[in-house]
Amino acid sequence: MNTIRRVAIIGGNRIPFARSNSVYSSASNQEMFTATLQGLVDRFNLHGERLGDVVGGAVMKHSRDFNLVRESVLSTTLSPQTPAFDIQQACGTGLEAAMIVANKIALGHIECGMAGGVDTTSDAPIGVNEKMRKILLEASRAKSTGQRLGSLAKMRPGMLVSPTLPRNGEPRTGYSMGEHAELMAREWNISREDQDALALKSHLNLARAYKDGFFTDLMTPFKGVAVDNNLRADLTIEKLRSLKPAFDKKVAPNQGTLTAGNSTPLTDGASAVLLASEEWAAAKNLPVLAYLSFSEVAAVDFFDKKEGLLMAPAYAVPRMLARAGISLQDFDFYEIHEAFAAQVLCTLKAWQDEAYCKEKLGLDKALGAIDLSKLNINGSSLAAGHPFAATGGRIVATLAKMLNQKGSGRGLISICAAGGQGVVAILEK
Amino acid sequence: MNDGYLNFANSAVGAKLADALGLPKPIVLDRYKEGQPVIKGSVLVGGGDDAKLLPVLAKIFKSIGAQTVAHRQLPQWLPLANGAGLMSGRWGVDDQPGEKVKALVFDATGMTDSTQSDALYEFFHDAARSVLPCGRVIVFGRPPEQCANPRQATIQRALEGLTRSLAKELKRAIAVQLVYVAEGAEDQLESTVRFLLSPRSTYVSAQVIRVGTPVGAGGTPLNWDKSLAGKKVLVTGASRGIGASIAEIMVREGATVICLDVPQAQPGLNEIAAKLGATAIELDIGAADAPQKLVDAAKADGGWDVIVHNAGITRDKTIANMKPHFWQMVMNVNLSTQERINDALVESGALKSGARIVCVSSISGIAGNNGQTNYALSKAGVIGMVQSTAPVFAKHGVTINAVAPGFIETQMTAAIPFAMREAGRRMNSMSQGGLPVDVAEAIVWFANPASSGLTGNVVRVCGQSLIGA
Ligand SMILES: NC(=O)c1ccc[n+]([C@@H]2O[C@H](COP(=O)([O-])OP(=O)(O)OC[C@H]3O[C@@H](n4cnc5c(N)ncnc54)[C@H](O)[C@@H]3O)[C@@H](O)[C@H]2O)c1
Numbered sequence: 001m002n003t004i005r006r007v008a009i010i011g012g013n014r015i016p017f018a019r020s021n022s023v024y025s026s027a028s029n030q031e032m033f034t035a036t037l038q039g040l041v042d043r044f045n046l047h048g049e050r051l052g053d054v055v056g057g058a059v060m061k062h063s064r065d066f067n068l069v070r071e072s073v074l075s076t077t078l079s080p081q082t083p084a085f086d087i088q089q090a091c092g093t094g095l096e097a098a099m100i101v102a103n104k105i106a107l108g109h110i111e112c113g114m115a116g117g118v119d120t121t122s123d124a125p126i127g128v129n130e131k132m133r134k135i136l137l138e139a140s141r142a143k144s145t146g147q148r149l150g151s152l153a154k155m156r157p158g159m160l161v162s163p164t165l166p167r168n169g170e171p172r173t174g175y176s177m178g179e180h181a182e183l184m185a186r187e188w189n190i191s192r193e194d195q196d197a198l199a200l201k202s203h204l205n206l207a208r209a210y211k212d213g214f215f216t217d218l219m220t221p222f223k224g225v226a227v228d229n230n231l232r233a234d235l236t237i238e239k240l241r242s243l244k245p246a247f248d249k250k251v252a253p254n255q256g257t258l259t260a261g262n263s264t265p266l267t268d269g270a271s272a273v274l275l276a277s278e279e280w281a282a283a284k285n286l287p288v289l290a291y292l293s294f295s296e297v298a299a300v301d302f303f304d305k306k307e308g309l310l311m312a313p314a315y316a317v318p319r320m321l322a323r324a325g326i327s328l329q330d331f332d333f334y335e336i337h338e339a340f341a342a343q344v345l346c347t348l349k350a351w352q353d354e355a356y357c358k359e360k361l362g363l364d365k366a367l368g369a370i371d372l373s374k375l376n377i378n379g380s381s382l383a384a385g386h387p388f389a390a391t392g393g394r395i396v397a398t399l400a401k402m403l404n405q406k407g408s409g410r411g412l413i414s415i416c417a418a419g420g421q422g423v424v425a426i427l428e429k
Numbered sequence: 430m431n432d433g434y435l436n437f438a439n440s441a442v443g444a445k446l447a448d449a450l451g452l453p454k455p456i457v458l459d460r461y462k463e464g465q466p467v468i469k470g471s472v473l474v475g476g477g478d479d480a481k482l483l484p485v486l487a488k489i490f491k492s493i494g495a496q497t498v499a500h501r502q503l504p505q506w507l508p509l510a511n512g513a514g515l516m517s518g519r520w521g522v523d524d525q526p527g528e529k530v531k532a533l534v535f536d537a538t539g540m541t542d543s544t545q546s547d548a549l550y551e552f553f554h555d556a557a558r559s560v561l562p563c564g565r566v567i568v569f570g571r572p573p574e575q576c577a578n579p580r581q582a583t584i585q586r587a588l589e590g591l592t593r594s595l596a597k598e599l600k601r602a603i604a605v606q607l608v609y610v611a612e613g614a615e616d617q618l619e620s621t622v623r624f625l626l627s628p629r630s631t632y633v634s635a636q637v638i639r640v641g642t643p644v645g646a647g648g649t650p651l652n653w654d655k656s657l658a659g660k661k662v663l664v665t666g667a668s669r670g671i672g673a674s675i676a677e678i679m680v681r682e683g684a685t686v687i688c689l690d691v692p693q694a695q696p697g698l699n700e701i702a703a704k705l706g707a708t709a710i711e712l713d714i715g716a717a718d719a720p721q722k723l724v725d726a727a728k729a730d731g732g733w734d735v736i737v738h739n740a741g742i743t744r745d746k747t748i749a750n751m752k753p754h755f756w757q758m759v760m761n762v763n764l765s766t767q768e769r770i771n772d773a774l775v776e777s778g779a780l781k782s783g784a785r786i787v788c789v790s791s792i793s794g795i796a797g798n799n800g801q802t803n804y805a806l807s808k809a810g811v812i813g814m815v816q817s818t819a820p821v822f823a824k825h826g827v828t829i830n831a832v833a834p835g836f837i838e839t840q841m842t843a844a845i846p847f848a849m850r851e852a853g854r855r856m857n858s859m860s861q862g863g864l865p866v867d868v869a870e871a872i873v874w875f876a877n878p879a880s881s882g883l884t885g886n887v888v889r890v891c892g893q894s895l896i897g898a
Contacts, residue, residue, distance in 0.1 A: 015518075034522045042507040042519055075523040077504070217511040220518025224471050224528040226496050 007102040008281050008288040009427065010112075012397020013040040014271035015222035017385040018229045024268040025122040027223065029058045029065055033118040034072040036270040039220035040114060044274060044286060047077040052110020054084035055097040056117050056272065059388040059418075060124045061088070068118075091339065092297070092423035093117045094271060094392020095415050099295040099425065101275050111280040115396075116272030117389025123268075170418065172303050177418065178247030178340070180302075180309035182258050185342035187308060188349050192257040195341035196240040199262040199382045202338055206379020207233035214378055218397050230265055230385040262341040267385030271393030273400075289400035290411075294426040296320035302420040307360075310343045312422030313414040314350045318361050320424055328367040332409035333374050333402055335395045338381040339416055347414065378402065391415065396427070403429040432838060432854065435861050455860035456602050459563040459628035461870065463681065464654065467493045468626045470531025470561055473520050475500040475552035479539030482569050485615045486534065487513035489622050498527060500552050526555060532565040532626050537588055538610060540570070541581040549591060562601040565626050568592050572609040572639055585609070589637055596635035596893045602859050604634035604893075611641045617882025620874060623653065629870040632835075632863035635893040640882040645826025646783040647881030656877045658683035661733045661781075663723070665689045665714055666740030667707075668697035670839040671789070674865035675737055678873050680705045684735070687726075689714070714740055715762045720773035727779035734781050735876045736774065738767045738788045738811075743841070745800040756803045763807035768814055775825050785876045786822070788815055788831040789868070790887060795833060796896045808833070812887050819885030828884035830875040835891025836862040859892035 015036055018024045024032065033056065041047060056069045065071070070084040089096045094117035101113035132155060139151035169176045175183070185195070209215060210227060219226070232239075240261040247263070248256025281288050298316035300307035313336075321328060328351060336344050350356045351367040358364065378398055381391055392415060399411040406429070413425045435455050437443035447454050472495050476483065480503070487510045490497050498520040499506035510517035521527035533556050535549065560566070568588055576582035588607050596605035606625050610618060617640050624630050625638075650656040662679045666672035667688035679686045686707040690698040695711055702709035710726060712719055727733045741763050744755035767788065774780050793801050794808025815831045822829050836842060836853040842862065845853065854862045868890045875883055 031522050035519070038522065039507065039518050042504055043511065045504070045508060047504055213514055213516075216514055216516045219516055220507070221471070221496055221498060221516065222518070224496075224530075226516055 004106050005108060005277050007105045007292045008276050008278050009290050009292060009396065009400040010274040010276055010281055010286050011040065011043060011289060012218055012271065012273040012393060012400065013043060014219050014390065014394050014397070015039070015269055016219060016225045016228050017267050017269035017387055017390070018225060019385060020121040020266035020268060022122075022229055023223055023225050024120065027120065027268065028123050029061065029068060029118045029120055029270075030072060030075075032120065032222065032268065032270040033058075033068065033116065033272075034075040035220065035222050036116060036118065036272050037072055037078070037114060038076045040272050040274055041076050041078055042220075043217065044284075048079055049082075050079035051082045051113050053101060053104060053113040054082060055087060055100050055113065055115050056084075057087045057093045057097065057389050058118050059088060059090055059093060060119055060121060088389070089421065089423065090418035091337070091386070091388045091391055092415050092417035092421055093389035094394070095396065095413060095423045095425060096297070096392070098273055098275065098292065098392060098396050099423075102292045102295070105275055105277050112274070112276035114272050114274055116270065116393040117391075118270035119387040119389045120268040121266040170302075170309065173309075175250065176247065177309070178258055178263055179251045181263070181340040181342045182247045182251050182256055184308040184310060184346045185257050186252055186255075188346040190257065190342050190345045190349070194345055195257055195262040196237060198338070198341040198344060199240055200235055200237055202376060202379050202382035203232050203235045205377055206231050206383035209378035214401070218401060228384045230267065231379075231383050258340060258342055262382065264339055264381045264386035267387040269385065269387035269390045271390040271397065273393050273396045289404040290427045290429040292396070292425060293428045294320050294324050296323070296424050298422045300420040307420065308346060309420050310339060310416040311346065311350065312420055313416050313424055314347050314422070315361060316422040316424040317351075317412070317414060318357075318363055318367060320426065324426060326410075328370060330410060331370070331374065331412045332406060333377065333399060333411035334370055335376060335380065335399050335411060335413045337386075337391055337395060337415040338376065339386065341382060343416055392423070396425075399427050403427055432861055434851075453855050453860040455855075456562055458602055458631040458859065458861070460631055460864075460866065461628045467623050468495050468531055468565070470496075471528060472497045472532040472534055472626070473500060473530040473556055473559070474498070474503060474506055474534050474536075475548070475556070476503050476536035477540045477545055477548035480536035481538040482536045482610065482615060482618070483509055484513070485618060486536065486622070487515055489619050491515040492619065493623060493626070495626065498530070500555065502548055502551055526559050529559050529561050530556070530564070531561050532567070533560060534566075535568045537568055537570045537585075540584045543580070543584045543587065545584065546587070553595065557599065560599060560603050562603070563628065563631065564599070564601070564603040565630070566592070566595060566599070566603065566605040567622070567625050568605075568607050570607060570609050572611055572641075575611055592637075593635045593893075597858055600858070602631070604630060606633070606635070607637045609637065609639045611639070614640050614642050614882045617641070617643055617879075619649070620877040620879035621883065624870070624874040629874065632859065632867035632890050632892050633871060633888060634858055636888050638883070638886055638888060641884065643881035644823045644828050644884050645881060648783070648878040650878055655683035656873065656879070657735070660684045660735060660876070660878070661687065661730060662735040662737065662876065663687045663689060663727075663733055664737045664739055668694035668701055670841060671834065671837060671865040671868050672739040673697075673701050675739055675869040675872055676701060676705055676707060678866060678869035679735075679876070680707065682873055687730070687733075690740070714766050714770065715758070719766060720769045723770055724773050724777045724779045727774060728777070732779060732781040733774075733784065735785045735787070736770075736780070737872055737876075738770075738786070741789060741791075743801065743804050745804065747800055748802045751803065759803040760807050760810075763804070764810040764814065767811070771814075771818065771822070771829070775822055775827055780825075780827055782826045783878060783881065784827045785880070786827060786829040787872045787875045788829070790831045790833040792833055792835045792889060792891050792894055792896065795889070796894075815887060816885050823884060828875070828881065830883055830886045830888070832868055832871045832875075833887055833889040833891070834863065834868045835889060835894040837868060837890070838862045838864055856896065857892035857894040861892065863890055863892060
C-alpha cells in the first residue's frame with residue numbers, strides 16, 4: 001500500500017471560449033478537445049508519451065462520441081497506449097475529472113494524467129421528434145421491405161419541423177437554470193445592481209489579464225481566434241443596466257434581476273490540465289505550478305426541500321474546510337464560478353447568514369465574509385463564457401498559475417452544477 | 430493613371446464578364462493605412478531541420494503582435510513561443526488543415542543538403558490553399574555565398590526557384606519573398622519582417638533580400654509607425670509622381686523632408702513642400718556644382734540621415750536613331766551625377782552616422798527595353814553602383830540600396846500608348862500596375878534605422894513582372 005502523495009499541477013491549456021453559434025459553430029467537441037489536449041502536449045513536449053490516464057467529458061454529447069476522450073487522445077501525438085475515459089457531472093465535469101486523476105496520482109496508481117472537458121451548444125445533438133424516433137426504430141426492426149415501408153408511411157412532415165432540441169433545464173422542476181437562479185436571487189434578496197457590478201468586474205478583470213499576457217501560456221488559438229469572444233473590454237455599467245430581465249416570465253413576472261449581462265451565455269470551448277506526481281515532474285524537469293490538496297462534492301435537495309438549485313457549493317465548502325482544518329478566510333484567492341452573478345452572491349451571502357449556516361449547513365456559527373478583492377481576479381465565467389464541462393479546467397489552470405506567480409498561498413475553487421450539485425477544491429503552493 | 434479595368438473587374442457585372450471571357454481578374458491590393466496593425470490574420474510557421482531563426486522570429490512576432498500557429502513539422506514552436514511571451518498553437522487538428530492564414534513563414538536556414546527539401550513540400554503542400562488574398566509568404570535561408578560547403582550553398586540557392594514559382598502559383602495577390610539571413614545577422618531582421626508581412630509590401634513579390642551584419646549606428650524606432658522621427662531626408666525629383674509620394678510617406682513616418690527638383694518644376698515643388706511642411710531646394714542635379722551645393726546644404730542643416738535618388742529621366746529612341754545628347758543626359762542625370770553626389774556626401778561627412786542612401790533603378794535596367802538603351806544602361810548602372818559602393822560606404826556606417834519599380838501608375842506611364850500600357854499593367858503576377866506609394870513604402874523600409882542589416886540590396890517593386898524575372 002502506497003502512502004498518499006502530493007498532486008502537482010504542471011500546467012493547463014484551453015482554446016478561447018466562443019459564444020454559441022459564432023466562430024466555432026462548425027467545430028465538434030472532438031475537434032475542440034483534441035486541439036486542447038494537443039496544445040498541452042506541445043507545451044510540455046509530451047510527444048509519444050504514455051500518460052497514466054486522461055479523463056474528461058462533455059455535457060452535450062452526440063451518441064457517436066461515446067468514447068470522446070479516448071478518440072481525442074488517439075488524434076494527438078501522445079502515445080496511443082494512453083488510456084482515457086469519459087465522465088459527466090454537468091458543469092462540475094472538468095473539476096471532477098481533475099479530482100479523479102489527482103486521486104489516482106495521490107494513491108500512486110498513476111504518475112501523470114490529463115483532465116478536462118469540452119462543450120458545444122453550436123454542434124449540439126438534436127434528437128428527432130419522439131414520434132418519429134419510434135417509427136424509425138420500428139422500421140429498423142421490420143423483417144420485410146413491406147413492413148418497413150408500412151412503418152415509414154406513418155411519418156408526417158410535421159415531425160421534421162419539431163425536433164427535440166437539447167435543453168439547459170432541470171428535468172424534475174421544468175425550470176431552466178436561469179429561472180432557478182432568479183428564484184435564488186429573490187430568496188436571498190440579491191439586487192440587480194450588485195449582480196451587474198459583479199459582471200462588470202469579471203469583464204474588466206479578464207480584459208486586464210489578457211493585456212498583461214496572463215493567458216499566453218495557458219491557451220492556444222483555435223480557428224484563428226485568440227481571445228474569448230464573449231469578453232467586452234469596453235463594457236460599462238450603463239450598458240449592463242440597459243439590459244432586460246431574461247428569466248423572470250415564469251417565476252417572477254416583471255420583477256426579474258437576471259439579464260443576459262449578468263448570466264453566462266451558451267458557450268463553446270474546451271480546456272485541460274496536466275497533473276503529475278512530484279517525482280514525474282522532477283524527472284521531466286517540469287516546474288510545478290501548484291498542488292491540488294483537497295476536494296469535496298455536495299448535492300442539495302432542490303425538489304422536495306426546495307433548496308436553491310445552485311446552492312450545493314455552500315454545503316461542500318465548509319465540509320472541505322473542516323477536513324483541511326482552515327477557515328473560509330484562510331485563502332489568497334477565491335475562484336467562484338460565475339454561472340450567474342446571482343449564484344456567486346447568494347453563496348457569499350449564505351456563508352454570512354448565521355441561521356443558514358447553523359440550520360442548513362450544521363455549523364456552530366456563520367462562515368463569514370471573504371475579502372472581495374481576492375475574488376476571481378483574472379475574470380471568470382461571466383466574461384470568459386461557460387462551456388459547461390470546460391469551466392473546471394479553465395479555473396484549475398488559472399488558479400494554479402496565480403499561486404505560482406505569487407510564489408506561495410492557497411486558493412479555493414467552487415463550481416455549481418445542474419442537478420443541485422457542487423464541486424469544490426483547494427489548490428496550494 | 431486610373432486603372433479602369435481594375436475597377437471594372439471588381440464590379441458585379443465586370444467580375445462575371447471577366448470570368449466568362451477568361452480575362453485576368455486583378456484584385457484590389459491591401460494597402461497600409463496609418464495606425465493599422467502590421468498584419469491582420471494568423472501567421473503559419475514552418476521550418477526544416479535545425480531551423481535556426483525560430484527564437485528570433487518568436488521575439489519579432491511578439492513585438493509585432495502577430496498571432497501565430499505552427500505546422501505540425503515544428504512541434505518545438507509552442508514552448509518556444511510561450512517562452513517569448515507569445516500565445517501560439519498548432520495549425521489544424523488530426524493532420525487536417527487549420528484556419529485560413531494571412532501569412533506563411535518558413536525557416537529553411539538549417540537546411541544543409543538537397544535531400545532535406547521534403548519539409549518544404551510538406552509545408553507548402555498543406556498550406557497552399559489556406560492563404561488569404563493579399564497574403565504573404567516568407568522563406569528564410571542562409572546566403573549561399575557564405576555557406577560553409579557546396580551542398581549547403583546548393584540547397585540554399587535552390588530556394589529561389591521555389592519562392593519565384595510560388596509567387597506565380599498562389600495568385601490572389603499573394604506575395605512571396607526569400608530572405609537570406611547571414612549568420613550573426615539574426616537580430617537585424619525585424620524591419621524586414623514587418624515590411625514583408627504588412628500591406629506596405631503589397632506590390633513587392635518574388636524578391637530575394639539579403640540581411641547581413643549591421644552597418645553603422647542603427648537603432649530600433651521607439652514607435653514603428655513613426656520610424657523616421659527626428660530624421661532629415663532629401664528626396665530628389667519630389668515635385669510629382671513617385672518622388673512626391675516618397676516625400677509624403679517620409680513625412681507620415683515622422684521625418685523632416687527636403688524636397689528637391691529642377692527650377693522648371695518650381696510650382697509643383699512648392700505646392701508639395703507646402704502641403705507636407707517640407708523645405709524645397711531648386712537644383713538641377715545634373716549640374717557640375719550640384720554635389721558641392723548639396724554638401725553645403727546638408728552641413729548647414731546639421732547633416733542629413735537619408736538621401737533618396739528618385740530624380741530620373743527617359744529619352745527613348747532606338748540607338749540607331751538616338752542623338753548623342755539623349756544618351757549623355759540620361760546617363761548623367763540617372764547615374765553619373767548620383768555617383769558624384771554620393772561620394773561627395775559620404776566623404777565630406779555631410780551624412781550622419783547610420784545614414785541611408787536609397788536609389789531608384791528600374792525593371793528596364795534588369796530586363797532591358799526596346800528604345801531604352803540609354804535608360805537601361807543608366808538604371809543597370811544604378812544597380813552596379815549600389816552593389817559596388819555598399820562595402821565602401823559601409824566603412825562610413827552608410828547603407829546603400831535600390832528599389833527597381835516595374836509598371837507604376839504615374840504621368841510617366843500614362844504617356845505610354847494604350848496597348849503597350851495595358852500590356853505593361855497586366856503582365857505581372859498581380860495583373861495590375863503598382864502605385865507610387867508602393868515604391869515609397871519600400872524606400873521607407875530601407876531608410877528605417879532598424880534596417881542596418883540591409884545594404885547592397887536591389888528590390889523590385891513590380892508585382893513579379895513577367896519580364897526580366
Ligand atoms: N513610373 C514608372 O513606372 C517607373 C518605373 C521604373 C522606374 N521609375 C523611376 O522612378 C523615378 C521617378 O519616376 P516618375 O514616374 O515619378 O517620373 P516623373 O518624370 O514623374 O518624375 C521625375 C522627377 O524628377 C525630376 N528631375 C528630372 N531630372 C532632374 C534633374 N536633373 N534634377 C532634379 N530633378 C530632376 C523631374 O522634374 C520630375 O519631377 C525615376 O527615376 C524613374 O526612372 C519609374
